[in-house]
Amino acid sequence: MHFLIFYIFLFFSIIDPTNLIAETLSVKSQKLNLRSGPGENYSVKCVYSKGFPLKVLEKKGDWVQVTDFENEVGWASRGLLVTTPHAIVDVNQGKNRRINVRSGPGTKFNIVGQAYYGVVFRVLDKKGPWRKIRHQSGLSGWIQQDLLWGT
Template sequence: MIRRLCFGIVFLLFFTSLAHAEMVSIKTPKARIRSGPGVNHPIKFELGTGYPLRVVSRKGKWLKVTDYESDTGWISKTLVSKIPHLIVKTEKTVIRTGPGTHQRVVGNAKRGVVLRTLKHQKGWVQIKHESGLIGWIQRDTLWGW
């Protein structure tokens, strides 16, 4: 009985952690993503401030991460923060004054644009663009947190 209970708890914790994957965002203007955990590994690509990443695993002071295009690599923990950001994953998305398709359009954002996450509400996200524009975007056009 106790064995089954312990197994059940471990099973539940494992799948709960999968549902709430850890997210981080780049906190520097230029961060290098490497092929392995350490500065001796080759650079795969570079990312800019706010770019959201999902943490896949950890090794010492390094995080193995993946992005919205499923590209993976390693980044130093010192280069990321817990400030939530999103990236536009569709060709283009509409920015509105409020959460709903009946709200006035105030702008557009193209694929790859990074946005600061302010608030979530029923399938919509309030965002802030680097230009200072604040608005709402449908959640299913975005990737991140």
């Protein structure tokens, strides 16, 4: 029994819970090439624009392995990423349906805009399950967190 308690203590003392939460970064430049490996000599898998959120999976020198909201995995130069929080609409894929952007953090607030799947927003604030966002067009308001990826 003492060995079991010792091993449980050892297990939890080794694991750092802060490492279990993926770090989310955003594209800093106007264009970021997601590559198949950690270096410029690897092929480009896809291209992201400014603000696009990515979650870090692994770090290797000046390169980070990341994943996007559609589970595309690849490598990006760390110098082209920032910690400025961004999120992307992650519901209604393949549907012609929009989500509501509201004037306040709740469904009782007025609708000030709408957004389709894949639209990127900068996250300005958090209030419970709501995120205050701003689009590059200037539209700002509140969206429920469960409709977004990257927050």
